[in-house]
Amino acid sequence: MTINNDPMRDAIVDTAVELAARTSWEAVRLYDIVAELAISLDEIRLYFREKDELIDAWFDRADSRMLKEAESAGFLDLAASERIHHLIMTWLDALAVQRKVTRQMIMSKLEFGHIHIQIPAVLRVSRTVQWVREAAQRDATFMRRALEESTLTTIYLMTFFFWMRDASENSRHTRQFLKSHLTMAAWLGQKIYGRDPEKGAVPHRRQIPLQFD
Amino acid sequence: MTINNDPMRDAIVDTAVELAARTSWEAVRLYDIVAELAISLDEIRLYFREKDELIDAWFDRADSRMLKEAESAGFLDLAASERIHHLIMTWLDALAVQRKVTRQMIMSKLEFGHIHIQIPAVLRVSRTVQWVREAAQRDATFMRRALEESTLTTIYLMTFFFWMRDASENSRHTRQFLKSHLTMAAWLGQKIYGRDPEKGAVPHRRQIPLQFD
Numbered sequence: 001m002t003i004n005n006d007p008m009r010d011a012i013v014d015t016a017v018e019l020a021a022r023t024s025w026e027a028v029r030l031y032d033i034v035a036e037l038a039i040s041l042d043e044i045r046l047y048f049r050e051k052d053e054l055i056d057a058w059f060d061r062a063d064s065r066m067l068k069e070a071e072s073a074g075f076l077d078l079a080a081s082e083r084i085h086h087l088i089m090t091w092l093d094a095l096a097v098q099r100k101v102t103r104q105m106i107m108s109k110l111e112f113g114h115i116h117i118q119i120p121a122v123l124r125v126s127r128t129v130q131w132v133r134e135a136a137q138r139d140a141t142f143m144r145r146a147l148e149e150s151t152l153t154t155i156y157l158m159t160f161f162f163w164m165r166d167a168s169e170n171s172r173h174t175r176q177f178l179k180s181h182l183t184m185a186a187w188l189g190q191k192i193y194g195r196d197p198e199k200g201a202v203p204h205r206r207q208i209p210l211q212f213d
Numbered sequence: 214m215t216i217n218n219d220p221m222r223d224a225i226v227d228t229a230v231e232l233a234a235r236t237s238w239e240a241v242r243l244y245d246i247v248a249e250l251a252i253s254l255d256e257i258r259l260y261f262r263e264k265d266e267l268i269d270a271w272f273d274r275a276d277s278r279m280l281k282e283a284e285s286a287g288f289l290d291l292a293a294s295e296r297i298h299h300l301i302m303t304w305l306d307a308l309a310v311q312r313k314v315t316r317q318m319i320m321s322k323l324e325f326g327h328i329h330i331q332i333p334a335v336l337r338v339s340r341t342v343q344w345v346r347e348a349a350q351r352d353a354t355f356m357r358r359a360l361e362e363s364t365l366t367t368i369y370l371m372t373f374f375f376w377m378r379d380a381s382e383n384s385r386h387t388r389q390f391l392k393s394h395l396t397m398a399a400w401l402g403q404k405i406y407g408r409d410p411e412k413g414a415v416p417h418r419r420q421i422p423l424q425f426d
Contacts, residue, residue, distance in 0.1 A: 126367055
């Protein structure tokens with residue numbers, strides 16, 4: 001329906017987000033983007049049928065960045081919980097260049113009167129969580145059981161809400177927040193399912209179990 | 214470990230929440246409760262080992278109210294999605310008498326530096342979602358499949374975040390928000406799993422499918 005990896009598509013998204021950073025997401029109108037890029041409204045319409053699709057494109061970019069990361073060298077050498085940590089942080093880092101605008105986008109989705117927008121938002125959350133699982137869980141059966149889908153969804157959403165208000169450098173606090181939650185989930189998984197048959201996939205309790213960039 | 218259904222336990226929770234309503238959750242100290250109830254700190258310690266356990270007690274009350282509602286006459290006559298709607302709204306209504314304080318409690322849990330508090334918060338979310346499923350899903354196999362756990366977790370958390378900022382009378386907007394999401398989930402379930410064998414458990418697309426108080 002829409003063309004991905006198209007420089008114009010990327011330029012429209014970038015311009016919309018930059019305009020929002022100067023004013024607010026609410027204030028951005030499609031014709032502001034038109035004026036900025038010296039294109040026509042009809043050209044924008046080839047890519048985006050309404051302003052809200054720009055939000056989807058912004059989050060698609062984070063999904064894509066995350067999945068590319070899962071293909072990168074060394075990723076499969078990480079323990080399962082480290083992979084999940086790395087994936088979710090990559091996803092957040094893609095959005096972090098415009099954290100304020102991202103927050104405004106989310107808040108606009110949580111306004112009453114925009115319910116038709118919010119419903120796809122729920123589906124989108126589920127989809128991103130599925131992508132995290134798909135990308136992380138090769139050879140990670142143990143972690144998949146320990147970190148069942150609803151727990152991962154909860155951790156992902158709470159981390160996202162935490163991150164939206166995190167002003168620490170390089171989202172340091174969010175990294176720690178996510179790490180603690182994954183460690184606890186892994187530890188609980190160990191209690192429930194017994195020790196991990198895969199070496200290194202679940203940390204010992206007293207070790208600092210996750211290392212990351 | 215703690216005694217439930219004890220009038221003193223309830224009085225401590227009530228007092229803490231009332232004091233918070235006058236100032237803020239952050240400002241409440243255990244000795245303020247002691248002064249208000251004319252008891253000793255040692256008496257409080259029989260019930261609560263730290264202030265944060267008061268938050269647990271406040272949410273336990275909502276869980277309990279919700280589960281009692283599942284035992285009430287007529288509950289099992291509701292369609293599956295109506296049951297879930299009714300349960301989640303009963304849970305929120307129990308907190309709604311002190312919505313501002315509830316919001317402050319949640320925000321205190323999302324502060325960095327309180328991570329040891331947040332981890333049980335994640336477990337608690339999972340547990341409440343499990344209770345909703347347990348209470349709702351008798352004879353509701355279809356809805357259970359349609360509304361898989363991660364979707365319900367997402368809907369529950371997003372409804373909760375929406376509710377925290379909802380100033381409409383009797384949380385009218387939240388009711389509508391939740392209804393729309395459950396309807397969409399049921400409709401999607403129907404698309405994925407085919408028609409419901411249980412009459413009435415999944416709404417027809419064009420009908421207004423949920424009725425509630």
